[in-house]
Amino acid sequence: MKINYQKSEVFGIGITDEELEGAANIFNCDFVVWPMKYLGLPINKSKPKKKNFEEMVCKIEKKLASWQNSQLSYGGRMVMINSCLSSIPLYTMGVFALPESVCKKIDSIRSQFFWEGIGKKKKYHMISWQALSAPKQMGGMGFMDVRAMNQALLGKWIYNIERGQEGTCYTVMRNKYNLSKGVLQADMNKGSYFWKGLNKSKMWVRLGCGFEVGAGTKTSFWHDVWDGDTPLKTRFRELFEGCRNNNLAIAETVKMVQENTLFRRSLRVGDLDNWKDLSAIIRRLEGGDGSDQIIWLINKKGFSSKSIYDMIVFRGVIDVDSMIIWKCGLPMKVKVFTWLMLKDRIQVGDQLRRMNWRGDPHCKLCGLDETVDHLIFECGLARMLWVFVVENLEWPLHALNRRSFMEMMGNLRDNRKKLISIQVLGAIACTLWLTRNEHIFRNKICTNAFQVVHKLIAFLTQWLQLVPARLKEETSRCFDLLRARLRQLVQQDVHPASDVTS
Ligand SMILES: [Zn+2]
DSSP, X not given: OOOOTTSOEEOOSSSOHHHHHHHHXXXXXXXXXXXXXXTTEEEOSSSOOGGGGHHHHHHHHHHHHTTTTOOOOHHHHHHHHHHTGGGTTXXXXXXXXXXXXXXXXXXXXXXXXXXXXXXXXXXXXXXXXXXXXXXXXXXXXXXXXXXXXXXXXXHHHHHHHHHTOOSHHHHHHHHHTTOTTOGGGSOOSSSOHHHHHTHHHHHHHHHHEEEEOSSSXXXXXXXXXXXXXXXXXXXXXXXXHTBSOTTOBHHHHHHHHHTTOSBSSOOOGGGHHHHHHHHHHHHHTTTOOSOOEEEEOSOTTOOOHHHHHHHXXXXXXXXXXXXXXXXXXXXXXXXXXXXXXXXXXXOOHHHHHHXXXXXXXXXXXXXXXXXXXXXIIISHHHHHHHHHHHHHHTOSSOOOSHHHHHHHHHHOOOHHHHHHHHHHHHHHHHHHHHHHHHHHHHOOOOOOHHHHHHHHHHHHHHGGGGSOHHHHHHHHHHHHHHHHHHHHHHHHTOOSSSOTTO
């Protein structure tokens, strides 16, 4: 292989600029000034600064600029954020722990795009980015949490080093940081920026992994999971606290047991039973040899960055019903709108007033306070739609507000009924919202209740093609019922509810 000097560059560490230039002259090639870029990543002599990540941030901004002319709905923007914007920093995040200021910048670009689109006009951000970044099954919108994803991707390095992954990069790291005791026991507070960046992820890998013990040189006796499914420090809390050194590997601890130097004090009467159990565990270790093997306990399919990510963003409670909205057959923009509506975060008068908006916060139809519950459930027009739907579909409860609707959903055992209910809620909310906006922005006043019911049924029919195949028949039957009922009412010229504006 021949070196192409015109395409090569020389860079130096610990030498003067003159010496570097001299070296470059010898080879007749260019020299590099720090920071440089290697495989698209910023490499610096010292800790990378915020400005070293500017190129990556610019890439995100450029991507946005290329959508300049597209008029995207909330749903469209959500898809664009998930499929394009969030993936741009992934490559860099797989190597470096991003500085907090860079994470904030990425969040702010995505948040601004979600709420305001591309235009220059300032718009209200109705809910915090943090809440939007919660996973969908925990009631969020599932936007990527940059910090968590960063730690999850870095966690892969730790797992791979520990698992004995081969490769020059891993060999260099094992030798440089002397990892004979295993990477989880290593001190990551000293070393390169990359190395220190792995420190936070170490905690998450440790939480999710266990060990098959060989010679016991890499596994922490007290902190790692290697017998049962909890670390011994949790099972034998008192013994752990009485230990002379509780940061040692299994082999070292066992040696201390043999030498009778494990504890700082003599065991109390209450400790004896625990000590008997712990001794039995230690006896089972006898004769173990070979390397300790890391195993991933969180996911049966084995280790993945995604499973660390899921562990980091898990917020304690899974809300099954909050997933229904993302699974039903509504267009994405209506799903997002319905999600925001259920969170009380659409721009109704009451919400805008809280944001110091100066306009009239009252309902245009009846003059009462325009809250989400009022607009979607309580106002005359809304009540008429709900009565029409609930009576004709024989629903178990008249939805009075968001809470009672969600309660009704919670009481439904059949998942298919839940999906149809949320489909209808989305269509009713969308119909009412458009009717309200036509009134406010185009001064089109709805005088005929049939028009609104027609609009609702048109939406339901149009969106039927989005309904999952296994539900289509049942959903279609429900909507046929509504359509037939409306036709009947029109023929009899009876309005669905007598007084719309009450
Ligand atoms: Zn009203």
